[in-house]
Amino acid sequence: MLNGQLKPGYNVQIGCENGFVVGYDIFPNPTDTRTLIPHLENMKTRLGKLPNEVIADAGYGSEENYAYLENEKVGATVKYTMWQKEQSRSWTKNVWNTDNWKYDDKTDVYECPAGKPLTYSHNSTHRTVTGYKQNLRIYTCHDCEGCEFRNQCTKAQGGKSIQRNEALTRLKDKARDRLASDEGKRLMRRRAFEDETVFGQLKANQGFRRFRLRGTEKVSVEWGLLVLGFNMRRLMRVGS
Numbered sequence: 001m002l003n004g005q006l007k008p009g010y011n012v013q014i015g016c017e018n019g020f021v022v023g024y025d026i027f028p029n030p031t032d033t034r035t036l037i038p039h040l041e042n043m044k045t046r047l048g049k050l051p052n053e054v055i056a057d058a059g060y061g062s063e064e065n066y067a068y069l070e071n072e073k074v075g076a077t078v079k080y081t082m083w084q085k086e087q088s089r090s091w092t093k094n095v096w097n098t099d100n101w102k103y104d105d106k107t108d109v110y111e112c113p114a115g116k117p118l119t120y121s122h123n124s125t126h127r128t129v130t131g132y133k134q135n136l137r138i139y140t141c142h143d144c145e146g147c148e149f150r151n152q153c154t155k156a157q158g159g160k161s162i163q164r165n166e167a168l169t170r171l172k173d174k175a176r177d178r179l180a181s182d183e184g185k186r187l188m189r190r191r192a193f194e195d196e197t198v199f200g201q202l203k204a205n206q207g208f209r210r211f212r213l214r215g216t217e218k219v220s221v222e223w224g225l226l227v228l229g230f231n232m233r234r235l236m237r238v239g240s
């Protein structure tokens, strides 16, 4: 609570379809990224299959999640953290943003703002907190000595190095194309209607701000009763 107090907190994940809540899970995670796969696995167990398409906001767009959806042959309309920022002029015009540096896939060489090449140096691996292995290719500039931009560009003693994650680059390209498509835009608008309506109804209209119970199992029952009520209300509306 940033005041020395420790209070239990619960991260509620819901899956919606046609305005109904079709599944939910309660997590202790402070962020959403690591909830997507276990939530979908639970949905698969409960419903017998995964959805055809997952629509989710930027909190869910990790390499591991994209790869999971692709392997499971589930369509993904999922933003990633920097997606919104990438649309801005300040991002696309920032020459010190290495994502904007020219990359030639034929020669496998990057070019820095001073026009110097960054060539492949070595491979590196990184494990995320979930243990997911990311493969990185490291590129280094060997001509930084005396560069007039050095202070703006790097604090490294040797040459400037950057990393390239081939898998993530491909998955983000795919996500970007999907989000830019008419269908992707339509589904993103639908996402706002589907799950934001649930939280809006329960929190703003019904005044649900805190769980009355404690512990994941009890909280799961409490949330279950709330969404059951939401679904019944919705059923009465569409049926009337």
Ligand code: SF4
Pocket (backbone or CB within 6 Å): 112, 113, 114, 115, 116, 141, 143, 144, 145, 147, 148, 149, 150, 153, 154, 160
């Ligand atoms: S410091 Fe090196 S990588 Fe950065 S702009 Fe200068 S030459 Fe290029």
